[in-house]
Each structure stands twice: as structure tokens, then as C-alpha cells.
Amino acid sequence: MIKLALFILFLPLLSFGLQIFFGRRYEDKKGEWVSVGIQFVTLIMSLSMLAMMLSKYDPEFAIEVHRSWLDLGLFKIDLGIYIDNITIIMLNVVAIISSLVHLYSTAYMAGDVRYSRYFGFLGIFTFSMNGIVLSNSLFMIYMFWELVGLSSYLLIGHWWEKDSAANASKKAFITNRVGDIGMFTGMLIIATVLGTFNFQAIAERIHDGMWAANAGMLFGGIDPHKLLTIAGVLVFMGAVGKSAQFPLHVWLPDAMEGPTPVSALIHAATMVAAGVYLTVRIFPFLTADAMATIAFVGGFTALYAATVAITQNDIKKVLAYSTVSQLGYMIMALGTGAYVAGFFHLVTHAMFKGALFLASGSVIHAMHHSLHHLHDHETDAQDMRNMGGLRTKMPITFAVFMVTTAAISGIPLFSGFLSKDAILAGSWAYAANVHDGWLAHLHLAWILPVFGFGAAAITAFYMFRLIFMTFYGEAKKPKIFEHIQESPKVMTVPLIVLAVLSLFFMFTIPSLNPISDHGWFTHVVQSPESAVTTGPAFNLEHFEHALHAAHTPAMITSLVVAGLGILLSVLTYLLNKISAEKLATRLGALYRGSYNKWYMDEFYIHGIIRPFLKGCDAVGRFDLEYYDHYLINGWGRNAKRGSRGVGFADDLIVDGAVNFSGIIFQWLGWTLKFVQTGKIQNYLIYVLIGAALLFVVNVF
Amino acid sequence: MDHLNSYLILSAILLSLGLYTVVTRRNAVAILMGVELILNAANINFVAFSKFVTHSLDGHLISVFIIMLAAAEAAVALAIVLNLYNDRGHINVDEANALKQ
Numbered sequence: 001m002i003k004l005a006l007f008i009l010f011l012p013l014l015s016f017g018l019q020i021f022f023g024r025r026y027e028d029k030k031g032e033w034v035s036v037g038i039q040f041v042t043l044i045m046s047l048s049m050l051a052m053m054l055s056k057y058d059p060e061f062a063i064e065v066h067r068s069w070l071d072l073g074l075f076k077i078d079l080g081i082y083i084d085n086i087t088i089i090m091l092n093v094v095a096i097i098s099s100l101v102h103l104y105s106t107a108y109m110a111g112d113v114r115y116s117r118y119f120g121f122l123g124i125f126t127f128s129m130n131g132i133v134l135s136n137s138l139f140m141i142y143m144f145w146e147l148v149g150l151s152s153y154l155l156i157g158h159w160w161e162k163d164s165a166a167n168a169s170k171k172a173f174i175t176n177r178v179g180d181i182g183m184f185t186g187m188l189i190i191a192t193v194l195g196t197f198n199f200q201a202i203a204e205r206i207h208d209g210m211w212a213a214n215a216g217m218l219f220g221g222i223d224p225h226k227l228l229t230i231a232g233v234l235v236f237m238g239a240v241g242k243s244a245q246f247p248l249h250v251w252l253p254d255a256m257e258g259p260t261p262v263s264a265l266i267h268a269a270t271m272v273a274a275g276v277y278l279t280v281r282i283f284p285f286l287t288a289d290a291m292a293t294i295a296f297v298g299g300f301t302a303l304y305a306a307t308v309a310i311t312q313n314d315i316k317k318v319l320a321y322s323t324v325s326q327l328g329y330m331i332m333a334l335g336t337g338a339y340v341a342g343f344f345h346l347v348t349h350a351m352f353k354g355a356l357f358l359a360s361g362s363v364i365h366a367m368h369h370s371l372h373h374l375h376d377h378e379t380d381a382q383d384m385r386n387m388g389g390l391r392t393k394m395p396i397t398f399a400v401f402m403v404t405t406a407a408i409s410g411i412p413l414f415s416g417f418l419s420k421d422a423i424l425a426g427s428w429a430y431a432a433n434v435h436d437g438w439l440a441h442l443h444l445a446w447i448l449p450v451f452g453f454g455a456a457a458i459t460a461f462y463m464f465r466l467i468f469m470t471f472y473g474e475a476k477k478p479k480i481f482e483h484i485q486e487s488p489k490v491m492t493v494p495l496i497v498l499a500v501l502s503l504f505f506m507f508t509i510p511s512l513n514p515i516s517d518h519g520w521f522t523h524v525v526q527s528p529e530s531a532v533t534t535g536p537a538f539n540l541e542h543f544e545h546a547l548h549a550a551h552t553p554a555m556i557t558s559l560v561v562a563g564l565g566i567l568l569s570v571l572t573y574l575l576n577k578i579s580a581e582k583l584a585t586r587l588g589a590l591y592r593g594s595y596n597k598w599y600m601d602e603f604y605i606h607g608i609i610r611p612f613l614k615g616c617d618a619v620g621r622f623d624l625e626y627y628d629h630y631l632i633n634g635w636g637r638n639a640k641r642g643s644r645g646v647g648f649a650d651d652l653i654v655d656g657a658v659n660f661s662g663i664i665f666q667w668l669g670w671t672l673k674f675v676q677t678g679k680i681q682n683y684l685i686y687v688l689i690g691a692a693l694l695f696v697v698n699v700f
Numbered sequence: 701m702d703h704l705n706s707y708l709i710l711s712a713i714l715l716s717l718g719l720y721t722v723v724t725r726r727n728a729v730a731i732l733m734g735v736e737l738i739l740n741a742a743n744i745n746f747v748a749f750s751k752f753v754t755h756s757l758d759g760h761l762i763s764v765f766i767i768m769l770a771a772a773e774a775a776v777a778l779a780i781v782l783n784l785y786n787d788r789g790h791i792n793v794d795e796a797n798a799l800k801q
Contacts, residue, residue: 677797678798679793679797680793681722681793684722
């Protein structure tokens with residue numbers, strides 16, 4: 001199993017190496033199929049792991065191997081692989097989406113300027129994502145966390161000649177960095193108190209009271225429970241960045257500048273789910289307050305992003321905000337304690353959102369072809385206002401769109417209904433039964449179901465709006481419409497596969513009840529008990545009890561709100577009974593707010609980035625004009641003066657002494673040279689005088 | 701005339717004359733003559749001391765050696781003088797001062 005996991009981890013890295021170093025040479029010789037092949041090999045390996053898991057069918061299954069990586073005596077960092085059912089399911093999600101996206105890209109990206117490099121980057125992304133999934137410790141997850149950030153950056157900026165793409169990649173990278181700072185700080189707090197990064201060890205040590213014993217002593221007498229809340233929320237900040245939660249969601253809609261298959265793989269199905277995956281991993285050591293924070297952030301994001309998605313006209317932007325909204329659902333689920341539902345929604349969402357993105361890619365691809373045919377470089381191929389009536393031209397894409405939209409809107413018989421319903425029931429149960437955490441203390445817990453059901457209604461509305469605007473009605477640009485044709489098989493086959501994976505029975509086998517999520521998934525994934533012993537925390541027993549009671553009312557409400565959303569959408573966009581324009585003018589401020597994404601980007605630019613830059617400028621000027629001028633340069637000037645004095649003394653005294661002795665000897669030499677006459681007789685006289693002197697001295 | 705002092709005085713006079721000649725004369729040959737005088741002053745001393753003080757023939761023997769040595773020295777010195785003359789056209793030691801500073 002471990003060997004298999006290592007292969008799954010490193011094969012995509014091999015694909016990256018091959019494409020980067022040799023890809024260019026084989027670009028015209030089908031070199032990309034090496035990567036596709038490698039990806040399908042890992043898919044087969046992942047599926048065999050899934051088969052092993054299903055044959056064991058053991059909720060407690062877990063294996064771990066680790067090797068010491070850094071040994072500093074008292075402080076050790078191990079790197080290792082942890083495999084449980086969740087890992088295996090995630091590996092399959094990544095492998096399925098990644099291999100299908102590889103296949104799909106061979107057609108979608110055909111003729112691209114950096115074709116082989118694109119496949120290389122897909123490889124390194126898959127490698128890093130598998131690394132996150134297989135990590136056994138916060139530290140290792142952090143390493144791969146940055147690697148997926150890097151590959152996301154590289155792929156968003158794939159068409160870096162476009163300013164918007166280059167800026168979007170920067171924005172994604174920097175926004176993620178904000179979250180990662182929190183994550184890193186949280187990790188360090190945990191490692192300082194417990195001396196380990198390992199997930200299992202952290203939970204065990206907290207459970208055994210090590211946190212309560214150490215935290216206060218190490219952090220200046222702080223209440224250990226509070227510190228654990230802080231650490232949990234800080235680590236969760238990483239998820240806020242990566243999973244595009246409010247207020248760090250701004251990068252994800254911009255990330256749509258990347259190629260559409262990349263949006264499907266990274267910015268819908270897998271990488272953005274890494275934040276949810278991280279929250280799943282840290283779930284056992286979240287306190288009630290941390291969970292309340294997480295639930296609130298998730299719930300708010302779900303509703304907020306849904307309201308933005310209503311008014312967007314760019315097909316990918318709608319899907320992007322829908323992704324943010326669905327990620328908010330998952331996060332909210334984990335915050336309310338609906339652990340299984342959160343992870344379940346991650347998996348179902350990966351399938352149907354992957355399909356939605358790939359299907360929208362198919363539409364965009366067709367639009368591009370048509371525009372190319374007409375030599376039209378002005379019209380926006382992604383703007384839904386240029387589409388319409390496409391269902392007759394692109395029947396497969398349309399069918400896939402219908403299935404997956406039904407899934408995301410929460411219609412029975414599709415996977416999204418099961419997972420979304422579980423989440424909503426979870427939030428209902430939380431509101432009804434949980435009395436710990438600040439949300440409950442402020443009597444605000446009912447806000448979570450409100451967020452959840454509100455987002456559900458809006459989701460149904462805007463998804464059907466997308467369908468109606470794209471596939472129904474009159475063709476808005478008949479000329480373009482004429483040249484639209486269905487995408488090639490390598491693109492439609494992945495769509496069909498993902499659409500099939502969005503059907504409910506894929507997740508409920510052996511049960512075939514379309515309104516109950518009981519099946520293999522809920523059997524192998526089961527919520528862990530909370531390890532927190534320092535204060536109020538998640539109580540599994542209470543929660544499941546409440547969940548049981550909340551199940552039926554939540555399901556009915558969710559069906560009603562989804563139906564309302566769809567009905568409104570049908571009336572507005574299909575039957576034109578309600579005019580969207582009139583509605584927009586009547587709701588002027590609301591419409592403008594939604595259309596402009598509630599001015600979050602403007603808020604960041606004017607509220608944070610500009611003042612920050614100004615602050616930087618001021619500090620820089622202070623540095624230059626005061627610090628440099630007075631302190632540094634002043635120091636220099638004084639030193640110059642001082643050394644001039646010292647130099648003068650040097651000249652006068654030290655050099656003077658040296659020169660003086662020189663002068664003496666010069667004078668002596670000058671004087672004595674006259675003795676050397678060259679006349680032998682003179683010398684003889686000197687000898688005689690000397691001899692005479694010696695004689696005189698000796699005798700007297 | 702068989703008193704030691706008379707010989708020593710003679711020897712001193714000869715030495716002085718020889719030194720005077722060596723110091724004052726500019727002609728190289730004349731200087732050589734002075735040198736001969738000095739050597740012979742020494743000879744007289746040797747002979748006188750061996751006759752009056754040691755009563756042996758050692759001094760006489762050494763005198764013979766010195767005379768022979770003087771002859772050899774004169775041969776070398778005259779060869780140098782001859783070369784000097786060939787080189788410069790005179791044998792004036794005053795002007796043979798190429799070693800001056």
C-alpha cells in the first residue's frame with residue numbers, strides 16, 4: 001500500500017521532469033501522451049487502492065510510515081505518509097480529475113505556445129496535491145501546500161503575455177501568503193507546546209493532557225483552552241487562503257485567467273479543496289470556539305459568493321463564485337461538526353464542479369473556434385450574453401451541464417443533493433443543539449442554517465440562469481452560433497465520465513435510496529471524536545443525536561428553497577415572465593453591489609493596498625531623509641572628520657619620526673661620501689692615522 | 701755600529717721614507733719603489749732582532765723570503781702598471797680613480 005502510494009506520489013513528478021526537460025523536443029510528436037499515460041497509470045493505482053479499501057471496508061483503517069528528516073536533539077521533524085480511508089478517497093479524486101483533465105487538455109490546449117510546459121506544470125501540481133493528501137504531519141502538508149501554491153501560480157500565469165493573467169497569478173500567490181502566515185504561526189504554536197507536527201501525535205498528546213500542562217507555562221500563563229482556539233483558528237487561516245474563504249477569496253475568481261482545464265483541476269476540484277482537507281485533518285483538535293469561527297466564515301462565504309454569482313456574465317466567473325460558495329459550504333460543515341458531510345461534499349463537488357468547468361471549457365472552445373472562423377478578435381468568448389441556444393449544437397456538453405447543474409443545485413438523484421443536504425442538516429443540528437462556542441453564546445447559531453439555505457436557493461437560481469442563458473433561448477449572435485460545433489471526443493468523454501460520477505448511486509452503493517446518503521462512503525468515512533480535553537469542544541454523540549432530528553426538516557426545507565430558486569430562474573430566464581433588467585433597476589443598489597462583487601477588490605485596493613503602499617512610501621522617505629541623512633550619513637561625516645584629525649597626527653608625528661631618521665642618515669651619507677676619494681693614497685693615509693691611533697691608545 | 705738601536709733607527713728612517721714615497725708620489729713605479737723601501741725596512745728589523753735578541757738565523761731566513769716575495773710582487777705590480785699604461789696612456793695613480801663614488 002505504501003509503495004503504491006509512493007508511486008502515486010512520484011509518478012506525476014516524473015511526468016513533470018520529462019515534460020520540462022524533453023517536452024519541447026517532442027511537442028509535435030505526441031509527447032504529451034507520456035504525461036497522459038503516466039496520469040492514467042496513477043489513476044489505475046489509485047483505483048486499486050480504492051478497491052483494497054472497499055474490500056477491507058473498515059472505518060478504522062489507517063497505516064503510517066515515517067522517517068526522521070530533521071533531528072535537532074530535543075526537536076525532531078519526521079516526514080511520512082499517513083493513509084486512511086479519507087486519504088484513499090482524496091487520492092482517487094485527484095487521480096480521476098487529473099487524468100481526465102490531462103486527456104481533455106490534449107484537445108483543449110492543442111497548438112498552445114507552451115504546450116509541453118503546460119503538461120509539465122499539470123504534473124508538478126498533481127505531485128504536490130498528492131503530497132498534501134498523503135502527508136502525516138502539519139509540517140509536510142505545509143511544504144506541499146506551498147508547492148500547490150507554486151503550481152497554481154505557474155498555471156494561472158500560463159498565458160503571462162496577458163497582463164490580466166500575470167496579475168491574477170501574482171494576486172493568487174500573495175493572497176495565499178496572507179493565509180499561510182497564519183497557518184505557519186498556528187503550526188509553530190502547536191509544535192512548541194506539543195513538540196510534534198504529526199496529526200496523530202498531536203491529537204493523542206492533547207487528549208493526554210499535554211496541552212493543558214504545557215501551554216500556560218510556555219505562553220506566559222495564557223489559558224490553554226484559549227491558546228488551542230487561537231492555534232486552531234491560525235492553522236485554519238491557511239485554509240481560508242487556499243480554499244478562498246471570505247475575506248481571502250478574491251484571488252479565486254481572478255484565477256480564471258488560467259486555461260479552463262486548469263480551473264477545473266486546480267481551482268474547482270482539488271487544490272482549493274486542500275483547505276477543506278486541512279480542516280478535516282485538524283478537526284480532532286479544534287475547540288468549540290474555533291469551530292464556531294470556522295462555521296461562521298464558511299457560512300458567510302457560502303452566502304456571500306452566491307450573491308455575487310447571480311449577476312456575473314462571464315461563464316467562468318459564475319462558476320468561480322459558485323466554487324467559492326460551495327467551498328464555504330464544506331468549511332461550514334466542518335465548523336458545525338458535520339465532518340462526514342463536509343468531506344462528502346468535497347468529493348461530490350470535485351466531480352460535478354470539475355465537470356461544470358470542463359463543460360464550460362467545451363463551450364468556450366467551441367466559441368473560440370467559431371470566432372476564429374469569423375476572424376473575430378473582439379467578441380468575448382466567455383461572455384454568456386454572446387451565447388444562447390447552444391443545446392442543439394452541443395448536445396453532449398448540454399447534457400453534462402444539465403446533470404451537473406442538477407447536482408450542484410441539490411436535486412434528488414444526484415450526488416450534490418446528498419452531500420448538500422447532509423451539510424444543511426448539520427447546520428440545523430448545530431443551531432438546534434450546540435450550546436458551546438461564541439456563536440451559541442451570542443444566540444447567533446441560527447444564522448448558519450440561514451446562510452446555508454439562502455445560499456442553496458441562490459445557487460439553484462444562478463446555475464439555472466447560466467444554463468438558460470447559454471443553452472436555451474434565441475442565439476444572441478447568430479453568426480457565431482452558425483459555426484458552433486460539438487467538441488471532439490477527448491473532450492466529451494471526460495465530461496461524460498464526470499457526469500456519471502455525479503449520480504447519487506456512485507456514492508451510496510450498496511444502498512440505492514436516492515434521498516439517503518447511507519452507503520459505502522458514510523461507512524468508510526466516520527467522524528472522529530474530539531481530542532480536546534481543555535474545555536468545551538465538539539461532542540460527537542450529542543451532535544449525531546441532533547442530526548437525526550434535524551434530518552427531515554432540513555431536507556424538506558432544502559428541497560423547497562432549491563425549487564424556489566429554480567422556479568424563479570425559469571420564470572426570469574426561460575419564460576421571460578419576469579424581466580431581469582427591471583428587477584435589476586428596482587433593486588439598484590443590491591444589483592450594483594452584487595455585480596461589483598460587493599466592492600471587495602476595491603476595498604482591498606483602496607482600503608489596504610494603497611494605504612499600505614503609502615505607508616511604505618512614508619517609511620521609505622523617513623528612511624532616506626532622516627535615518628540615512630542624519631544617522632548614517634552623519635555618522636559617515638563625523639567619521640571623516642575624525643579620521644582627518646587622526647591622519648594629521650599620523651603625518652606629523654609618526655611619519656615625522658620616520659622621515660627625521662631618514663633625513664639624518666641621508667645627511668650622514670652625504671657627508672661621508674667625500675671620504676671616498678678613490679685615491680688609494682688617501683686611503684693609505686687613513687690606515688696610517690688609524691694605526692697610529694691604535695698605537696697611541698694601546699701604549700697609553 | 702753594533703748596537704740594536706742604530707739598526708732600528710735606520711729601519712725607521714727607511715720606513716718613513718718608503719711611506720712618504722708611497723703617499724706622495726703620483727707615479728706608480730715610484731710608489732713601487734717606496735714599497736720596496738718599506739719591505740727592506742722590515743728586512744733590516746728582522747736581521748737586527750735575530751742578531752741582537754735571539755742570536756739565531758731565523759730573521760735572516762725570513763729576509764731572504766721577503767726579498768724573493770718582493771721580486772714576485774714587483775713582477776705582478778709592474779704587469780698591472782703596464783696594463784694601466786696600455787689602457788690610459790699614463791701611469792698616474794691620481795687619475796686611476798674609477799672606483800670613486
